[in-house]
Amino acid sequence: MSEWSGDDGKWLDAHYDPVAGLRTFTSCMALADLSGDGDGRLVVADLGGGASAASMKLKVYGGTALSSESVLLDLPCGLVAFFMDLHEPRIPAVAVASGPCVYVYKNLRPYFKFTLPGLDVNTLEQDVWQEARDGHIDPPAIKEMLESLRKKADIPLSVRSLHFLSLDDEHLEDFVQLHKQQPIKRQTVITCMGTLKKSTADEDGVSCLVIGTESAHLYVLDPEAFVILAKVALPAPPTMLDVTGQFDVEFRITAACRNGNIYILRRDLDKPKYCVELSSHPVGLVRVGKNMVVGTTDQNLQGFTQKGKKLWKVVLPAPICTMASMDLPARGFHGVLVGLANCEVHLYKDKNLVSTIKTPDAVTAICFGRYGREDGTLITTLKGGGLVVKILKRTVEFQDRDSTPGPPAAQSIRLNVPKKTKLYVDQTLRERENGTAMHRAFQMDLIRLRLAAAKAYAKALESSLTPVSSGSGRSLKMNAVVQGLGPSFKLTLNIQNTAACRPILNLAVSFLYDQSLYRMRNPFLKIPLLVPGLVYPVQTLVECTSDKGISDIIKVFVLHEEQSTPLLTAHINMPVSEGIN
Amino acid sequence: MGLFDKLAGWLGFKKEVNVLCLGLDNSGKTTIINKLKPSHAQAQDIVPTIGFSIEKFKTSSLSFTVFDMSGQGRYRNLWEHYYKSGQAVIFVIDSADKLRMVVAKEELDTLLNHPDIKHKRIPILFLANKMDVRDALSSVKVSQLLCLDNIKDKPWHICATDALKGDGLQEGVEWLQGNPSRVCASMCVCVCLPN
Numbered sequence: 001m002s003e004w005s006g007d008d009g010k011w012l013d014a015h016y017d018p019v020a021g022l023r024t025f026t027s028c029m030a031l032a033d034l035s036g037d038g039d040g041r042l043v044v045a046d047l048g049g050g051a052s053a054a055s056m057k058l059k060v061y062g063g064t065a066l067s068s069e070s071v072l073l074d075l076p077c078g079l080v081a082f083f084m085d086l087h088e089p090r091i092p093a094v095a096v097a098s099g100p101c102v103y104v105y106k107n108l109r110p111y112f113k114f115t116l117p118g119l120d121v122n123t124l125e126q127d128v129w130q131e132a133r134d135g136h137i138d139p140p141a142i143k144e145m146l147e148s149l150r151k152k153a154d155i156p157l158s159v160r161s162l163h164f165l166s167l168d169d170e171h172l173e174d175f176v177q178l179h180k181q182q183p184i185k186r187q188t189v190i191t192c193m194g195t196l197k198k199s200t201a202d203e204d205g206v207s208c209l210v211i212g213t214e215s216a217h218l219y220v221l222d223p224e225a226f227v228i229l230a231k232v233a234l235p236a237p238p239t240m241l242d243v244t245g246q247f248d249v250e251f252r253i254t255a256a257c258r259n260g261n262i263y264i265l266r267r268d269l270d271k272p273k274y275c276v277e278l279s280s281h282p283v284g285l286v287r288v289g290k291n292m293v294v295g296t297t298d299q300n301l302q303g304f305t306q307k308g309k310k311l312w313k314v315v316l317p318a319p320i321c322t323m324a325s326m327d328l329p330a331r332g333f334h335g336v337l338v339g340l341a342n343c344e345v346h347l348y349k350d351k352n353l354v355s356t357i358k359t360p361d362a363v364t365a366i367c368f369g370r371y372g373r374e375d376g377t378l379i380t381t382l383k384g385g386g387l388v389v390k391i392l393k394r395t396v397e398f399q400d401r402d403s404t405p406g407p408p409a410a411q412s413i414r415l416n417v418p419k420k421t422k423l424y425v426d427q428t429l430r431e432r433e434n435g436t437a438m439h440r441a442f443q444m445d446l447i448r449l450r451l452a453a454a455k456a457y458a459k460a461l462e463s464s465l466t467p468v469s470s471g472s473g474r475s476l477k478m479n480a481v482v483q484g485l486g487p488s489f490k491l492t493l494n495i496q497n498t499a500a501c502r503p504i505l506n507l508a509v510s511f512l513y514d515q516s517l518y519r520m521r522n523p524f525l526k527i528p529l530l531v532p533g534l535v536y537p538v539q540t541l542v543e544c545t546s547d548k549g550i551s552d553i554i555k556v557f558v559l560h561e562e563q564s565t566p567l568l569t570a571h572i573n574m575p576v577s578e579g580i581n
Numbered sequence: 582m583g584l585f586d587k588l589a590g591w592l593g594f595k596k597e598v599n600v601l602c603l604g605l606d607n608s609g610k611t612t613i614i615n616k617l618k619p620s621h622a623q624a625q626d627i628v629p630t631i632g633f634s635i636e637k638f639k640t641s642s643l644s645f646t647v648f649d650m651s652g653q654g655r656y657r658n659l660w661e662h663y664y665k666s667g668q669a670v671i672f673v674i675d676s677a678d679k680l681r682m683v684v685a686k687e688e689l690d691t692l693l694n695h696p697d698i699k700h701k702r703i704p705i706l707f708l709a710n711k712m713d714v715r716d717a718l719s720s721v722k723v724s725q726l727l728c729l730d731n732i733k734d735k736p737w738h739i740c741a742t743d744a745l746k747g748d749g750l751q752e753g754v755e756w757l758q759g760n761p762s763r764v765c766a767s768m769c770v771c772v773c774l775p776n
Binding site: 064371373374375391393395 | 679
């Protein structure tokens with residue numbers, strides 16, 4: 001278990017079952033105290049592995065074990081636990097939405113089935129099937145007529161007609177025979193489900209079901225009689241719902257829709273009050289306090305006010321798989337859990353990342369709440385069907401500050417800027433008035449400095465003070481290298497004729513030095529003919545005769561036999577002799 | 582048992598020992614303490630403890646003052662205020678709650694690393710409670726999960742108990758009775774030597 005529990009020391013690994021075989025989504029998972037004894041249970045509508053209905057199950061986990069499971073009739077799309085009456089003990093009912101129906105379970109036994117009202121049927125389509133029942137037209141003709149209806153009708157065809165159109169020719173006859181007696185119906189399906197407290201804000205208050213449908217409607221159902229209390233049309237089918245408030249007092253429904261917009265409805269239902277247009281499609285919608293946090297397909301997490309004003313945006317490192325809210329009322333903590341495709345679950349408080357949890361696989365569903373007797377339990381299911389239960393440590397403190405590297409906190413601290421003094425103001429005024437003069441004075445000084453530098457350079461060149469020198473008259477270049485630690489040094493003069501093609505003849509090198517300090521084997525050297533371009537090393541040995549640790553300059557002169565002034569001079573700063581005589 | 586203790590026992594003075602009773606909520610601390618009390622003083626209904634309660638009971642040689650701490654998450658930060666006065670710890674574990682074994686371990690580690698406990702050689706009695714529940718873990722398994730083998734510097738002992746029937750409680754208390762007195766005996770020797 002330890003190799004994947006790479007979280008930041010804030011969570012305890014309570015349970016990990018890699019082969020739980022759970023295939024579900026956040027909308028199909030809920031935590032509820034189903035036995036009324038204070039022990040939270042996990043209720044999961046398992047979508048099953050394949051399309052076969054037998055594998056779809058309603059599973060209940062308690063502790064580390066599966067405590068019960070029952071077969072679901074249809075593919076679930078939403079699951080909520082809610083209180084539907086005031087009976088004691090307070091045990092919530094479980095509602096599972098699948099297809100056009102909501103199945104309500106009490107004490108984990110089927111209790112009630114609510115079916116959404118049918119939609120209007122295309123009258124022309126009805127006529128076609130009426131004809132078919134009377135045997136006036138044959139299957140190919142039905143197919144032709146339905147095909148034409150499908151293209152131009154305002155009201156879409158029923159599921160039966162669409163199924164009929166998709167069949168091969170040889171199956172048409174059987175299909176008509178089988179179905180022609182029943183009247184055609186058009187049903188919508190449920191896309192999402194939420195709960196809304198009826199009249200009290202209590203934790204165990206009676207709640208209404210809020211259902212979003214593929215026909216772009218929202219229904220609010222009465223929890224006791226299961227009649228439709230309210231119905232509102234949306235511009236697009238809703239995919240995620242968030243509901244807050246009480247039906248009888250004031251409420252707010254936030255619906256993320258398939259057209260990429262988020263609509264916010266208030267009690268005076270009939271049409272959405274606010275609309276948030278997102279840059280890409282929403283994948284998660286969570287309310288934190290009065291704000292809502294939306295995760296989108298372009299790896300962004302955005303915060304909005306309840307009026308749809310954008311507050312912040314965070315770019316995430318990987319695509320979002322799912323989102324859930326994390327509320328710890330005992331500590332006053334509200335955060336958002338975001339499951340990412342890179343096998344991490346991030347916990348955001350506002351826009352700050354406060355915790356990162358590594359999971360062994362990508363997360364498909366997240367749920368946070370009271371499980372068993374522990375209030376801060378995080379339950380995640382993994383892509384491979386695994387179930388992970390983590391418990392928040394009691395001593396954890398979540399910092400408000402972002403734990404990711406970024407601009408340091410000091411950046412946002414206001415600097416204590418001193419007040420403008422009179423001197424400062426006077427100076428500013430003076431600068432403003434005499435700007436040109438100041439600039440001129442500065443430029444003049446700059447030019448003078450450059451001139452002084454150029455003069456000094458020219459003088460240095462003239463007096464050939466540097467050991468690297470090149471004569472102006474003859475194209476000669478020389479540099480000197482002193483090797484050795486002393487008392488014997490080797491003095492190497494590299495002499496080069498830099499002329500293009502003319503060789504130089506009759507050159508000699510002579511040295512001038514303090515004879516009490518140095519002794520030179522050859523104070524006068526004759527230089528052979530200098531071929532242009534080649535470097536001629538001329539070497540001589542110098543011995544330091546003093547043991548006082550002092551050094552002096554040796555002057556090198558390159559002479560031409562017919563001239564008294566040297567062609568080149570070099571001053572060599574001899575190093576201090578470090579050896580012992 | 583030391584001579585002094587025996588003497589004190591004959592004279593009717595019983596040595597007082599302060600014991601902390603710790604453990605997660607719903608592990609059975611109050612039920613265990615209740616069962617250790619004389620039968621006429623036992624309460625019938627056990628309700629979740631709020632804060633803590635102080636209970637006293639006597640055995641053949643010792644008089645126990647038990648601080649029965651509440652195990653609920655919000656009261657667990659009270660525990661550390663009583664570590665200084667505790668001379669022994671009873672740590673109760675719900676053997677049937679596998680999920681929260683990590684929480685129990687976390688709380689135990691916090692306890693053992695607390696400066697008031699860390700350098701004291703106080704005896705710790707672990708009670709693996711709720712053995713009557715069908716799929717409860719054995720005491721060996723509990724001690725494995727809590728890594729009790731890592732406790733090297735304190736005497737400890739684990740007992741499988743069933744607080745409803747009272748099974749195993751006597752064994753635990755007898756161990757506890759032997760342990761603090763051993764500490765006391767060595768103290769007596771130190772005092773007696775100059776005489």
